[in-house]
Amino acid sequence: MQLGISTYTYGWAVGVPGDRPEQPLDEHALFDRANAFTLRVVQFGDNWPLHALPANRLEALKQRADREDIVLEVGARGLTDARLQQYIALADTLKSKLLRFVIDEPNYEPLIEDVISLVRNAVPALEKAGITLGLENHDRLLAREFAHIVEQVGSNNIGICLDSVNSMGAGEGLAEVVRTLAPYTVNLHLKDFGIRRLPHQMGFQIDGRPAGQGLLNVPWLVEQIIPYERCRTAILEQWVVPEPNQVATIAKEVAWADESMAYLQQTGLFKNE
Template identity: 45%
Template sequence: MDLGISTYTYPWAVGVPGYGPAQPLALPELLEIGHRLAVKRLQIGDNLPVHTLPSTSWCEAIRRAGQLGVQLELGTRRLEREHIGRYLELAAQAGSPFLRVVVDDQGYAPSRAEVVAEVRALLPQLREQKIRLGIENHDRFSAKSLQIIVESTDPDWVGICLDTSNSLGAGEGVAYLVEILAPYVINLHYKDIAIRRVAHKMGFEVAGCAPGQGLIDPRYLLSTLSKYLRCESVTLEQWPPYLGTLEATIRQEAAWAEEGIDLLKNTLKNYTQ
């Protein structure tokens, strides 16, 4: 398994709606950070949509990634055949081995049957371009539903991008997710969280925390996924809390990123693939 960073390793620095930094972190800087941290991959998520970049900037990012020896991985949201078809072309340009996709988008929430139909329509392009589709668990679909989607299409070309925390929105914890979806996982998003009971005791608060300080055990995840020889990369993602100012939040985000990469490097030493 290769280790990588993402645009969601640095969500505040890349830009959160309503909290835009004066100088958002862009692809050139992310590539240099990845090189400095000695990781092998950079995943570009939907918070930095590459289809909006000038073609010269996109081509330069691909060229620079090759120079630095950083493998690009492409991601987007909206599992709709025309949009995904366009992103598969961009993924092919970048040499991305898979396209990570969040199914839903604003005003777009297809049923499971509709997702299966869209993916089946994309299978010829996936096979032709030799790019796998990694469907991310993202709140709405249960692990069982995601398993059915993969098995109803083509598990050779359709897999799961497993996010360790997103499925809390569907009432499912990471251990259950891994139990159901581990055989299909092609990319892991390691994102640590803490869950605390609120002061009045009637409810819980879920929040991101420093990697390794919360509930998500990387040793369990990597030891389990390594048995299936399918997960090719682990990506550090983060949910850093807002600290009152954007500057302080971005500083903590960067410090957590350093800690998280060190944690995952040390953990991965035992699970080479």
């Protein structure tokens, strides 16, 4: 399983709704950071929409990835037929063998039956291009519902992008989610987290931690995924707790990424090539 970074490793630097840096992290800075970590996998999530990139920048991105032997992984949000076909074509252009998709987007939450139909219709194009579609477990659907989608489509080119925290938004614990979705996992999002009781004692807060410093047992998680032999890449994602200002938050994000990668690489669980 190869280790990589993504646009969600540096979500604050890329920009979040309502808080965009004057100079957001660009594709070349992301490549530079991958090289600094001696990583060969870079994933572009839906927070950095590749379909909005001008053709010349897309071509330059592809050329640099080819030149530096970096494997690209493409991601998107909003599973419609048009968006799916658009991103299959993009993934094919960029030689991405993984297409990671979040089903929902604001004001769009398709029925499970419609998701099955959409994905089933895309199977011939995915198989022709040799691309695997990884549906990311997000916080509306339960793990068993994601498993149902994959089973009903019934193609080896369909699987799950397993995020270690997202399903908590649907009221599910990690052990339950992993038990259900490990057999279908084609991509892993390593996102460490902490849970703390609020000062007023009326509830808990879940937020991010550097990898190895929170509640995520990374060796256990990887050990659950490996036996199924479908997952080829593991991507560091971060929920960095913000500081009072943007500059300090982005600096903290960089520091967390450095700490996280130092921990992940010393585990011996992942390969760089």
